[in-house]
Amino acid sequence: MTTLDFLKAKKENKKISMITCYDSTFAGIVNESDIDSILIGDSCAMTMHGEKSTVPAQMDWMVEHTRSVRNGAPDKFILADMPFLTTRKGLEYATDCAGRLLVAGANAVKIEGVFGQEDILKHLVLSGIPVMAHLGLTPQFYNAFGGHKMQGKTEEAAAKIIEEAKIAESIGCFGLLLECIPAELAKKITESVSIPTIGIGAGVDCDGQVLVLQDMLGMSGFKMRFVRQYLNGRELIKGAFNAYAADVADSAFPAGDEIK
Known part of the structure; x- marks a missing residue:
């Protein structure tokens, strides 16, 4: 699968499946499955390192998890998270971090938020680094949000997320990840942009869905409303x-x- 396949899937109304993964053993199993793509999330801070949020995730962690997953899943599309503050320390640093993830085996990077870093997203896209923008509940803003809370519930908040989505599309992002926003808002965004949306806690009308591996396998004890436990x-x-x-x-x- 490539970024072009993401766009093709949206045009053909074919849903995209995505799951998080952080190690070669599970990656090998995912590689043999029907799942379309893998997200190496900064959720590794919680699932693999025992932290309370994604904020402590380190760049070196993301690189090593990416390399491990690529070794186990040579045939899957891999999206890797840019961890906390890596896009807020300047253009050169952000480019270096994104480049490290691609060298380690990622096909693309995911970046939380658009406002305040439009120039960085655009620079990465123009540098040949595919970018997916993460909107709604962006876990790296855990402290600013006061916890993991649904976003976009008011008319004003929803308008801001829609604006971010359209800016991300105009910049050249190949997709959007929409987390914990009202299903109606996610549907509106999905219908108003030409790039695919991947949802988590954002309703069924997104172009695809992602779940944390440990959550859907019933290993983490994390039981949010939107998580379906398959095992x-x-x-x-x-x-x-x-x-x-x-x-x-x-x-x-x-x-x-x-x-x-």
């Missing part, structure tokens, strides 16, 4: 761990052909 992974894995511990305690492992 009770936490209990299944814990059960396997307990069975192994019991076999070790009972000297039932190793046994038979496991012993040479």
Whole structure:
């Protein structure tokens, strides 16, 4: 899949599936699945490093997670997050960070917000670095928002998100990620731009959907309204761990052909 395939999918009304991933083992499984694309989110700060928000994510983390995922999923389109403040330290620094992610194996980068960094988004696009703009609930603004709260609920707030979406389109972003905004607003944005929208907590009318791998597999304990759990992974894995511990305690492992 390429950025052109994202645009083609929107034109042909084919939904795009995306899932987060951060390591080569899970990436290998995703690579064998029907999922279209992978997001290496700065959510790794929470899912992989135990932090309370995405703010602590480091650039070096993102590079290493990107490299690991590319090694495991050589056939998938990979989108990588630009972590907190990497686009707020000047054009040269942002370009260097985005370049590192592409060198590590990403096909494109995702950047939270548009206002105040239009020049950086445009520069990256013109430099051959595909950009997806992330609008609505932008987790790097966790402290400014006072937590993970739905955005765009008022007429004024919705108008600002629509304006950002149209600016991102005019700059040349190949897509939009819409997070935690009213379904009606997401539908309006999706219908008003020519680039595809990927939703998370933004209703069914987006051009595609993304979920955090650990959430949809029931491993994180994170149960937001918009998360559908496809597996009770936490209990299944814990059960396997307990069975192994019991076999070790009972000297039932190793046994038979496991012993040479």
